[in-house]
Amino acid sequence: MRAVVRDRYGTPGVLRVATLDAPVPGPGEVVVGVAATSLNMADLDHLLGRPRVARVATGLVRPVNRSVGVDLAGTVEAVGADVTTLRPGDRVWADLFDSGHGALADRVRVPASALTRLPDDVPFDVAATTPHSGSLALQCLRYVGPVRPGERVLVNGAGGCVGPFAVQMAKARGGVVTAVDHGDKLPFLRELGADEAVDYTRDDVMQGGRRFDVVVDIADTRSLVAARRCLAPGGRYVLVARRIGSFAEKALLGPVVGALTGVRMGSFAWRPNQRADLDELAGLLSSGALRPRVDRRYGLDEAVAAFRHLASGAARGKLLITP
Template sequence: MRAVVRDRYGPVDVLRVAAVEQPEPGPGEAVVRVAAASLNTADLDHLLGRPRVARVATGLVRPTNRRVGLDVAGTVERVGPDVTSLRAGDRVWADLFDSGHGALADRVCVPASALSPLPEHISFEHAATAPHSGSLALQGLRAAGPVRPGERVLVNGAGGCVGPFAVQIAKARGAEVTAVDHGDKLAFLRELGADEVIDHRHEDITRSGRRFDVVLDIADTRSVVAVRRCLAPGGRYVLIARRMGSFAEKALLGPVVGALTGTRIGTFAWHPNRRADLAELAGLLASGAVRPRIDRRYSLDDAVEALRRLASGEASGKVLVVP
């Protein structure tokens, strides 16, 4: 079978599509025939081995795990001898962040406990877009406290992998949503339902005089002092951190600034692949409240080009790999 593999840390060029042995499920494992996989910014971080502190777990000099790919949707093909929760033919989906990665392949062998049932009325392609980015959006908005109808929500960095889910989930909860990204993404963000779109290259939202009840910061480009300027009294700011320095600033200084200004500023502890989050996402997908946007589809043989497309920052919606 085929799989995308790498032998060292580095950019997309370190990847190749290789012939590998067919996986055999051991105790507690299942083999999934991959119907679709989607790409995330976290896949690029995984390639580069960043943040560097993560290499303590992934390999200090070279990656101990050669496989790539987080989001998977497909059909169970075989199960280990002691697995009773799944059987061949079951439709499943998962975020493999803490289960060995490897979604970019014809088949992937993972712990059976990592797989959640996928309802029949959700397509494999739509399902594959959601586990990682959709869960991050859900948990980020949840960390900000319940988003109430009529609240003003700002999504900073709305045009990437996580932002489109955040915009649609906030709209589904009745919020008035402002989405910030660069100009090439603005029409796409309007299509998602954003009430207002801002091009960060021409306007600094933190100096615009606008105030928001909830700020979900995916771009991770502003200091605590800057984000405080765009919070309404009682407003809540949550960072989806990509840099260790920014995480430390928001986690340590955010609560202090928030206490002094009557706001709440911080980040949150992300938990990948929660079954309850996937069930909530399934409901949002089934109802049409969240409609996945697919930028492009690539074959498995062209998966390296798919990751190059993601790395370019030009994608509007999720990039899919369909074996």
């Protein structure tokens, strides 16, 4: 089999395509033929070994895990002797974030428990864009509770990996969405369905006295006090944290400030690869409420170029890799 691997932490140049022995499923395991995968910020973090504190778990000097890639869509090829829930030919998908990574390959061996069945009406190249970043968006919107029709929703940092899912989910629920990101991405934000697209380099919507019913903060650039100021009475704020200090501030103090001032503020306890989330995402993909954008498609041999494009911040949608 062929797989994209890395032997050390570093920029995308550390990646190479290796030819490895064909995987054989052990007890409780399944081998999946990868139809497609896509890149997320988590993949770049995994590659770079950041934040550095995470290396306590992933390998202090060198990464313990050489495999790369979390978003998986494919077909079961072989199952371990005791696996009864899946059989060869089943369509499956997963976020392999806590199941060993390794989706950037033509085959991957994973625990059967990590896989969710993928409905026939969701194409592999659509499914592969969604498990990791789509679940993050779903969980942070769940934290703020249902978006009601007509509510003003601010998605701050809307043009990256998670933001487009949050914009489309909020629109599907009837929200009036203001999407904020770099000026180069404004046409992309409008294509996603945002009612208003704002360039953060020109206009600071969290400072200007505007009020929102829901704030999904993916850019994570503001203090708790600034975030509170842009909430309407009864408003809800959720942080998709990028910085540990900011996460501590919002997750610990947010609920206190919220309770004292009549709003809801905080962050969420992220749980990757939940079957219920993937089933809900499959429903949204089937119904067309979610239409993930693919910016570029790559083969396995082009993984370095794909990661460089992700790292550049220039992508307008997901970067899909088909082995």
